[in-house]
Amino acid sequence: MAASRLYVLDTNVLLHDPQCLYNFEEQDICIPMTVLEELDDIKDRQKLVSREARIAIHAIDDIVRDAKVGQITKGIPIPSMSGKKKLGRLMIFPDHELADRKGYLPNGSQIHDNSIINCALHLQSTLSMLEVVLVTKDINMRLKALGAGLNRVEDYRKDQLLTDVSLLPEGHRRLEGDFWKNVEKVQTQRDGQNVYHKVSADLLPEVHVNEYLYDDEDFAARVIKIEADYITLLDLNREKLMSHSCWGISPLNLPQAFAMHSILDPTLDFCIINGAAGSGKTLMALACSLEMVIEQKRFNKIVVTRSTPPVAEDIGFLPGTEEEKMTPWLSAIHDNLEAMHEGDDQPQSSVRYAIEKGNIQFKSLNFIRGRSIQDAIVLIDEAQNLTPSQLKTILTRCGKGSKMIALGNLAQIDSNYLTALTSGLTYVVERFKNFEGSANIHLTGVVRSRLAEYAEQNL
Numbered sequence: 001m002a003a004s005r006l007y008v009l010d011t012n013v014l015l016h017d018p019q020c021l022y023n024f025e026e027q028d029i030c031i032p033m034t035v036l037e038e039l040d041d042i043k044d045r046q047k048l049v050s051r052e053a054r055i056a057i058h059a060i061d062d063i064v065r066d067a068k069v070g071q072i073t074k075g076i077p078i079p080s081m082s083g084k085k086k087l088g089r090l091m092i093f094p095d096h097e098l099a100d101r102k103g104y105l106p107n108g109s110q111i112h113d114n115s116i117i118n119c120a121l122h123l124q125s126t127l128s129m130l131e132v133v134l135v136t137k138d139i140n141m142r143l144k145a146l147g148a149g150l151n152r153v154e155d156y157r158k159d160q161l162l163t164d165v166s167l168l169p170e171g172h173r174r175l176e177g178d179f180w181k182n183v184e185k186v187q188t189q190r191d192g193q194n195v196y197h198k199v200s201a202d203l204l205p206e207v208h209v210n211e212y213l214y215d216d217e218d219f220a221a222r223v224i225k226i227e228a229d230y231i232t233l234l235d236l237n238r239e240k241l242m243s244h245s246c247w248g249i250s251p252l253n254l255p256q257a258f259a260m261h262s263i264l265d266p267t268l269d270f271c272i273i274n275g276a277a278g279s280g281k282t283l284m285a286l287a288c289s290l291e292m293v294i295e296q297k298r299f300n301k302i303v304v305t306r307s308t309p310p311v312a313e314d315i316g317f318l319p320g321t322e323e324e325k326m327t328p329w330l331s332a333i334h335d336n337l338e339a340m341h342e343g344d345d346q347p348q349s350s351v352r353y354a355i356e357k358g359n360i361q362f363k364s365l366n367f368i369r370g371r372s373i374q375d376a377i378v379l380i381d382e383a384q385n386l387t388p389s390q391l392k393t394i395l396t397r398c399g400k401g402s403k404m405i406a407l408g409n410l411a412q413i414d415s416n417y418l419t420a421l422t423s424g425l426t427y428v429v430e431r432f433k434n435f436e437g438s439a440n441i442h443l444t445g446v447v448r449s450r451l452a453e454y455a456e457q458n459l
Contacts, residue, residue: 003028003088006127008120010136011038011112013156016387016422018055020156021063021090022081028088028130029078030123031060032095034115052389063090095119105148113138117145124150137422157422168426169433170442171272172212172258179215195235196224204231210268210439212258214238220254222261225436236261247295247354248340249287255443256280262439263288263405266298270395270404270438272429274384278448281407282381283336289377289405293358299377299403301359304333305368305394306381307415332381333360365390372399383408384425385415391424 005027013020014035021029036057043053067076075089098118105114117134124132133152134145142153187198204213207223213233214220220241221233241257244250246264251257255275262271263285273281292298334351341350354360365386380386380394383406391406398404408425420426432438446453 002026004131006030006123006130006132008032008093008116008123008132008134009035010116010134010138010141011035011042012137013135014039014056015042015049015052016137016156016418017389018052018059021059021078022087024088026086026088028075029090030093030119031090032093032116032119034095034112034119036060036092038112052387060090060092064092093119093123095122098122105144113141113144117141117148117150120145120150121148137419168429168442169208169211169440171210171440172214172255172442173207175213175215175219177215178217179213179219180217197221197233197235198230199233201227201229201231207231208433209436210262212236212261212439212441214254222258222439246291247287249283251284252280253445255441255445256284259284259441259443260288262441263403264292265439268403268437268439269398270406270432270435272383272406272425272432272438272440273443274406274408274410274425274429274440275443276446277409277412278446278452279443280448281409281443282332282379283339284443285379285405285407286333286336287340289379290354290358292377294354299401300375301361302377302379303361303363303373304379304381305363305365306383307365307385307390333362333379365394368394368397371397373397373402374399375401376403378402378404380404380406381408382412382414383428384410384413384420384423385418386424387415387418387422388424388427391428395428 003026006029007024007027008030009020011034014031017023039053039057043050043057063078064072064076072092073094075091078087078090080087095115095118098115105111105117116136120132120134123130131152132150133154134142134150135154135156136142136145137156142155145153182203183199185200189196189198204223207213207226209223209226211223212220213223218238220236220238222236223231224234225232238254238257241254241261242251244257244260246260251260259271259273259281262268263273271285273285275281286302289299289302293300293302337351337354338347341347341354344350378394378398380391383391385408386394395404406425406428408423410420410423410425413420413423418424429440433440446457
């Protein structure tokens, strides 16, 4: 089938998904020369996206490497990765030739967006047989392109699993009334200290593995197994859940209790804790981690990592070792450690004790690739600022005896390339909802302070 569309790709699309060239099916793709220049500029920077830029450059090179002179501007067939589906062609357009053309946006070394838009406008006017579509993740660029006269502008959504973040599973579900009054038949089995109930699947439609359930009475349970006719529940004692304490921290509500239970559960390898600022994500995760490392001795260390985009202007290079450079970015860990020990006679000594005995290590994402982390708890802070590709890189570092905990708030994305729908945090919540080795908990309510709660609700 001949291509009916020509997709002009912005730089941020290739950075967001370096393998996107294989996702446009039989349609053709155009990469303006300006995009290659931007990728070349980014690939040597000490930033997370530098790796994505290098991967994108190699992906383009794999396609055009053997092309003859003149073929690249006309289009090179994109080889199918599976060998079955026929893909379109890839062309590289010399958009610098369009400089100062009448009717186009002003060009310049600092206006790369305009060069890419001008490329799309030129192709739209010269290729009447194709529908030219500019693909960019930059909202302002989409507005500029439409204002300049481009007929079709789209966001890149090939990796978007949801159309609305409100559709994300919360990881816990309230059942109205008394759950047991609706149960006609149940099979109960005890295994050590655990009690399991097998109930009809019709009672709990659309539940997920490891989803927590509770009713208006005293019932609380976690979905352990889903079969065609039956669902197996792990019975949880609500009073015991609420009274549990880790490193002096106890839950203030049921979602926090569920989060602590999932983190402490040795059968779960991955926990996702998301919620508003001040809902207790980092505090719960850190308290449970210290409990498992120092008191229970289930792990040897706590590895803390996060993305490092600045909220305001960058303050430049920081001196010292890797851990010293990461300290400003991981001040939230220190803040929570201080909050845990604020009642101690010597709180600073207690904080140093927790860091040393818990063997807390701060690691940059730039240096986590290629590692295999053994017998450790890995806290992935500010996970909402990571792409699906970056989160995959971190999760695949999980070695024998390790546990991963992702913490994030989709309302506080600082990355220029992500939205709540395309964030890696959204991606893993949706992808892992049926994985028996993971649990996702959305924390509700702001417990940090009255001011924080009001600001979260009204700003």
